[in-house]
Amino acid sequence: MNTPKNYFQLIYRIIIGLIAIWFLSIIWPYISNVVLMLVFAFLFTTVLLSSVDALERKIGSRGLSVLAVVIILLGSIGTFIGSFISQMSQQAIEFSNRIDKDTLTQEFKTLGEKFTSSMPEFLQNMQPSDGNTAGKLSEIINSVVGSLASMAGAIGNFFFIAAMVFIFTIILLAEYHGFRKSLVNAIPNKYFEVGIKLIYNIEKSVSSYLRGQFLSAASVAAMSVTGLLLLNFFGANLTLTVFIGIIAGLANLIPLIGPFVGMVPAILIAFMNNIGNDVAMAHQLFGVVPSPFYLLDIVLMFLIVQQIEGNLITPALVGKSVGLHPMIVMIALLIGGTILGPLGMLFAVPATGVMKVVLQEISFVRKNAHLL
Amino acid sequence: MKSAKWENIFKGWNRTESETVLTLKQVPIFRDFSDKDFSEVEKLIHHRNYSTGDFIFKNRAPGEGMYIIMHGAVKITIGTRAKDENILAELGEGDFFGELALFDDEPRSANAIATKDSELLGLFEQDLFTLQERNPVLGLKILLNLGRVLGDRLRGTNNLLIQTQVEKSE
Numbered sequence: 001m002n003t004p005k006n007y008f009q010l011i012y013r014i015i016i017g018l019i020a021i022w023f024l025s026i027i028w029p030y031i032s033n034v035v036l037m038l039v040f041a042f043l044f045t046t047v048l049l050s051s052v053d054a055l056e057r058k059i060g061s062r063g064l065s066v067l068a069v070v071i072i073l074l075g076s077i078g079t080f081i082g083s084f085i086s087q088m089s090q091q092a093i094e095f096s097n098r099i100d101k102d103t104l105t106q107e108f109k110t111l112g113e114k115f116t117s118s119m120p121e122f123l124q125n126m127q128p129s130d131g132n133t134a135g136k137l138s139e140i141i142n143s144v145v146g147s148l149a150s151m152a153g154a155i156g157n158f159f160f161i162a163a164m165v166f167i168f169t170i171i172l173l174a175e176y177h178g179f180r181k182s183l184v185n186a187i188p189n190k191y192f193e194v195g196i197k198l199i200y201n202i203e204k205s206v207s208s209y210l211r212g213q214f215l216s217a218a219s220v221a222a223m224s225v226t227g228l229l230l231l232n233f234f235g236a237n238l239t240l241t242v243f244i245g246i247i248a249g250l251a252n253l254i255p256l257i258g259p260f261v262g263m264v265p266a267i268l269i270a271f272m273n274n275i276g277n278d279v280a281m282a283h284q285l286f287g288v289v290p291s292p293f294y295l296l297d298i299v300l301m302f303l304i305v306q307q308i309e310g311n312l313i314t315p316a317l318v319g320k321s322v323g324l325h326p327m328i329v330m331i332a333l334l335i336g337g338t339i340l341g342p343l344g345m346l347f348a349v350p351a352t353g354v355m356k357v358v359l360q361e362i363s364f365v366r367k368n369a370h371l372l
Numbered sequence: 373m374k375s376a377k378w379e380n381i382f383k384g385w386n387r388t389e390s391e392t393v394l395t396l397k398q399v400p401i402f403r404d405f406s407d408k409d410f411s412e413v414e415k416l417i418h419h420r421n422y423s424t425g426d427f428i429f430k431n432r433a434p435g436e437g438m439y440i441i442m443h444g445a446v447k448i449t450i451g452t453r454a455k456d457e458n459i460l461a462e463l464g465e466g467d468f469f470g471e472l473a474l475f476d477d478e479p480r481s482a483n484a485i486a487t488k489d490s491e492l493l494g495l496f497e498q499d500l501f502t503l504q505e506r507n508p509v510l511g512l513k514i515l516l517n518l519g520r521v522l523g524d525r526l527r528g529t530n531n532l533l534i535q536t537q538v539e540k541s542e
Contacts, residue, residue: 053506057412177415184418189426193436193496196418200498368434 037161039347041168045176046207047214048073052173066173070166084243091239095272191365198361205353213253219313220262220305221249227301228266235283236294237273244269248302252309254346263302270294324352392417395442395493398466401517409510416499420492428470428484428492435473435480437496441465444490449483462487471518474500 048069055065172179180199187195225245228238238244248262274293285291285300324332329349336348393410396402402413419442422428428439431450439446441463448461448469460482463469469484474497504511 050506057507181418189420189422189428192420192494193429193434196496196498197436200496364434 033161037164037168040165041172043206043210043347043350044165044169045172046203047210048169048173049176062174066170069173070170080246084240087240087243091269091272095275194361194365198358201357201361202354205357206350209350209353216309216313217249217252219249220252220259220309221245223305223308224248224262224266224302227305228298231294231297231301234297236270236297238266238269238294238298239273240265240269248305252306254342259302259306263299266298266302267295270298324349324356328352390414391442392419392493395440395466399440399468400521401468401471401514403517403520405513409513412503412507412510413495413514416495416503418494418496420494422486422490422492424486424488426486428486429480431481431483432479435470435478437473437494437499438468438471439484440468440493440495442491442493444486444488444492446490446492447485447487449485450481471521473497474518 051069052062052065055068056062059065059068183199184192184196222245225241228236228241228244232238232241244266247265248259251258251262254261270293283291283294283297285296289296291297329352332348332352333345336344336346336351338344392414393407396405396410396413396417402410405413420439422444428446429435443465445465446463446467446469447459448463449457449459451457461469470480472478473480474495500511500514503514
């Protein structure tokens with residue numbers, strides 16, 4: 001008897017859903033930045049909330065607690081970036097003093113010849129005969145430098161977004177419990193207990209994911225620093241090891257591509273420090289595989305670190321923090337990457353975790369609707 | 373003359389007890405709590421309003437926490453409202469119910485229905501977990517007091533059982 005009514009309801013819901021999707025697609029370009037800022041602010045709030053709450057219990061003022069935590073955080077970030085930039089510029093000055101353009105081209109040429117000579121004979125024959133590898137490498141470097149200049153505009157935009165995220169985070173930190181209570185108050189009596197459980201589960205899912213990510217980032221950073229120091233012990237002549245480790249740890253937050261991004265600074269530093277050093281140029285991994293400037297050693301070290309982190313540390317520390325199947329994680333990463341690029345990849349897993357919690361609760365409500 | 377600016381700056385310094393705290397003070401679960409403890413609990417408590425006849429929860433529904441009656445009245449029943457309703461208890465201001473849900477994931481064992489327009493305070497399992505993490509000493513205090521309350525209720529049930537058996541045997 002109810003069938004026609006149900007059909008009507010279904011059609012009505014589908015139409016409403018389609019209109020909502022259409023409307024969202026229209027306004028998305030205008031609100032996407034704000035949504036992104038709010039998501040970032042929410043994530044930062046989740047990370048900092050427990051510190052602010054703990055401090056508030058000690059000093060009794062929410063405002064002062066937020067201020068203190070924000071100052072400590074900004075101080076740490078500022079110190080890190082400041083000392084990184086100063087050390088990096090020092091490194092760059094040393095590098096430019098040591099190497100002039102001709103020497104660099106010569107080094108590239110020698111490097112190209114070494115690679116070619118270390119290849120099997122049939123591969124050597126496949127190399128272009130003009131022998132202009134050095135020129136090509138120089139061109140690539142020039143184009144990289146050129147594109148760096150066009151990044152200046154993007155950096156301005158980044159600072160604006162960062163400032164807005166910072167302001168949103170402060171507001172959320174100061175008013176988090178008030179916002180949460182308002183949200184809870186808006187839940188109808190019928191769904192009150194289910195709603196409270198849903199909010200709690202979402203918070204738990206996001207915070208356990210973030211905690212897991214930070215633990216794994218910290219472990220990657222620590223292991224990378226240890227690995228780099230070990231390589232130095234064997235003569236790799238790497239500097240800024242702590243910074244490289246921290247960058248590798250942070251890059252590790254982005255699934256799949258992050259670990260490879262983390263290798264780049266180490267490889268660059270190895271190259272900058274060892275250029276002109278014949279011993280480093282002739283270095284062989286395990287005395288067998290040619291590894292000029294310890295490049296293969298560095299890659300191998302990072303691969304080992306990632307294997308330890310992925311197979312031992314993360315499962316032990318974090319467990320199944322979000323409880324998603326690896327296949328779902330991959331699909332989520334691809335979708336996130338397609339929509340928002342690397343940022344989308346960063347948020348793909350926690351967002352899917354939240355969606356999973358919401359769907360579970362919806363299915364629970366549907367099953368137990370007669371009891372609510 | 374009072375200055376709003378100075379009152380805002382020093383707000384909370386001379387704060388009088390809120391109605392919520394006064395209600396909480398009547399509940400044995402919060403026995404021996406300091407003012408600071410009450411202000412901590414107050415942050416976790418949810419205020420809900422129910423009209424006469426509204427279900428607060430239904431028998432066999434999943435339970436998430438307990439309620440304290442701030443204003444109004446609630447009856448605890450089994451059976452449906454229409455026919456075979458069996459009233460187990462009628463509760464008034466300062467009474468609490470549903471505390472078993474703080475300890476287990478079992479469904480509710482009875483209905484709770486507002487018999488007057490009521491304002492209830494809700495304390496939920498998740499909030500208790502949060503408190504346990506943030507302030508373990510306070511969390512433990514609540515759990516110990518809850519244990520005492522449950523012990524008293526069990527003792528009461530045992531006495532009723534004994535009384536019934538004695539009456540049967542006579």
